[in-house]
Amino acid sequence: MTKTLAANRIPLENYSEVVGAGEIEELRALAKPLRGRSVEMINSTAVGGGVAEILNHLVPLAEELELGIRWDVMKGDEEFFDVTKSFHNALHGEPYLAKPKDFEIFLRYNEQNRATLPLDAEFVVVHDLQPAALVDARKPGPNHWVWRCHIDLSRPNRAVWEFLEQFVSRYDGAMFSSPEFSRQLPIPQYLFYPAIDPLSEKNCPLDSEFIAQVLLRYQIDPQRPILTQISRFDRLKDPVGVIRAYRIAKRYFDCQLVLAGGSASDDPEGVLVLKEVRRAADQDPDIKILELPAWAPLEVNALQRASTIVVQKSLREGFGLTVSEALWKKKPVVASAVGGIPTQIIHKHTGLLAHSVEGIAYQIRFLLSHPEIAAKLGANGHEHVKENFLITQKLKRYLALFLLLDRA
Amino acid sequence: MNAAEAPFEFVTASYLTRIGNQSAGNIAELLTGLEHCSDASIFHHTFQTLGVHHFLTEGFSNDFAQWTLSSTNRNDLAEHLAALDIRDYTSIAALRSDLCRVVRDFCAAQPQLATQSGLERFHFCESVEVTMPLGRSARNLDEFREALEHLSHAGFYYHFISSRLRLQLQTNDFSVWLSGSLGLRTLADSINHIDVYTNTLDSARAKLLRLIDRTRRKA
Structure with a gap:
């Protein structure tokens, strides 16, 4: 086990306080026939990004259940990742002119990795597009290969998807975060939600003193309503739209807005967006724009817990796990109905959905006027996350999938 | 018993x-x-x-x-x-x-x-169901109650709701066993009439346990 994984090891038993002893017993029962069976998870980065974060928590739990699991990261350099970033954006529907050289680069790096990665497990799980062509190394015999797609393929660039599809079709199954993201494929497709770890620093319970300290540090008034959006400074997260919605709500309620995201210093576009956001804020003292240092999970946790309402006004979204993070903390969430958000927000049951700045503002005003409804939505949201979007549920889905593949 | x-x-x-x-x-x-x-x-x-x-x-x-x-x-x-x-x-x-x-x-x-x-x-x-024995069984009402109390949501859902598809929407695993194996027809019927729409899984389970307790007191 790597040092990172060892550091993330949380005993499975600890989760019984959160999900109940019956759920843990169930995980052990499902894992029993899989003890000692080999599983290889493959993705393209060990740190940063949602996939790495999930694997960091998932792999140690699977090890505790005695699966022979390993996590391998494919290697590539700038040339490869430039191409895969273009492919990634193109699959999300952004304009892209297909260049034969890009496809050559993609295939060359996959071939190099085929030569160095073991790829001999009984269950091989390949995450996202970067390592998708590793399936060429599949050997005949009793092995099962599945492709886990974390991105939205509902409107992909045709050339890139047709290129990728030839590999995807050779897996035994594909998993998507939402039915909306899936494609017509000749292989079975399953719904696999991303997950949060309820015991991680970003989601664990915090004492009120620490939360108060964080508010004090950022000069946020705990006595007045706090609206918060946690996201990187990216146009697709529409932080300027959030400010416009806040201004509408502000006419009726003396509220504050917190826009908190990772530092934009290493992201040229992020720097531009941050400037736009500051300009839109126009030095309003009740708008706090926080550039949090990388990996500030406790601060994010505290800000979410201190919020009156959490907003996620994305224009496009993968799954949007920040929504689950807020729901887990029993916060009422007002969010755009895009990407995986409607899976988390069942409108009027676990939160409120909207489709415009005015809609977001209206729902904020509605919840500020009806705190009892806000509390009910937050409570329902917590249960929804508990049942569907926790790391233990994710582990259970993997166990079920491996059993299903094994029995097929 | x-x-x-x-x-x-x-x-x-x-x-x-x-x-x-x-x-x-x-x-x-x-x-x-x-x-x-x-x-x-x-x-x-x-x-x-x-x-x-x-x-x-x-x-x-x-x-x-x-x-x-x-x-x-x-x-x-x-x-x-x-x-x-x-x-x-x-x-x-x-x-x-x-x-x-x-x-x-x-x-x-x-x-x-x-x-x-x-x-x-x-x-x-559509759902694909993967089942696994829990290694826990009950031969009488006391053992049944004890196991039921600690069953996970998924296990409870499987026996109480999903079983209805196998059983042609008529009944559920619990009622079938209580009636067929323990002869507790009234209890089985009462359990089958628990409204799965207006109860949560937890509240349905709580009602089920109360019905069992009532039967045990009468016995």
Whole structure:
């Protein structure tokens, strides 16, 4: 086990306080026939990004259940990742002119990795597009290969998807975060939600003193309503739209807005967006724009817990796990109905959905006027996350999938 | 206390949602989907929701009604779909037939609205069930109660709700065993009448335990 994984090891038993002893017993029962069976998870980065974060928590739990699991990261350099970033954006529907050289680069790096990665497990799980062509190394015999797609393929660039599809079709199954993201494929497709770890620093319970300290540090008034959006400074997260919605709500309620995201210093576009956001804020003292240092999970946790309402006004979204993070903390969430958000927000049951700045503002005003409804939505949201979007549920889905593949 | 010859074997179940290749962008397409989707898909979008959203007891009945409300904003149709009491059905075919009738009536009455695009598409899915014995069994009511109390949501859902598909929507695993193996017909009937729509899984389980306790006191 790597040092990172060892550091993330949380005993499975600890989760019984959160999900109940019956759920843990169930995980052990499902894992029993899989003890000692080999599983290889493959993705393209060990740190940063949602996939790495999930694997960091998932792999140690699977090890505790005695699966022979390993996590391998494919290697590539700038040339490869430039191409895969273009492919990634193109699959999300952004304009892209297909260049034969890009496809050559993609295939060359996959071939190099085929030569160095073991790829001999009984269950091989390949995450996202970067390592998708590793399936060429599949050997005949009793092995099962599945492709886990974390991105939205509902409107992909045709050339890139047709290129990728030839590999995807050779897996035994594909998993998507939402039915909306899936494609017509000749292989079975399953719904696999991303997950949060309820015991991680970003989601664990915090004492009120620490939360108060964080508010004090950022000069946020705990006595007045706090609206918060946690996201990187990216146009697709529409932080300027959030400010416009806040201004509408502000006419009726003396509220504050917190826009908190990772530092934009290493992201040229992020720097531009941050400037736009500051300009839109126009030095309003009740708008706090926080550039949090990388990996500030406790601060994010505290800000979410201190919020009156959490907003996620994305224009496009993968799954949007920040929504689950807020729901887990029993916060009422007002969010755009895009990407995986409607899976988390069942409108009027676990939160409120909207489709415009005015809609977001209206729902904020509605919840500020009806705190009892806000509390009910937050409570329902917590249960929804508990049942569907926790790391233990994710582990259970993997166990079920491996059993299903094994029995097929 | 009565002891059963055949013990009740508790299992756990995990459910994978398989995404089908069929989807609907408006109410007319929903009708086409309802007419052609698999039985498993009808079951998934009506009963499975009780497991996935088991904590909701208000205003939420089945995926078709919820989509009609949230995506097409047709409250009237959503109410009609939600009003179908799924416990009344003894076959998926009959349930499908009534779902289709309700949507077909709407399409006939409001042909223009029926073809207006919804905000999001409805994707027909079905559940794939993977079961595993928990290694826990009960031969009498005391043992049954003890195991039931500690069963996970998925295990409870499997025996109490999902079993209805296997049992032609008539009854559930618990009632079958209590009646057939322990001869507790009244208890079995009372358990089968617990309203799975207005209870959460937890509150249904609590009611079930109370019914068992009442029977034990009488014994």
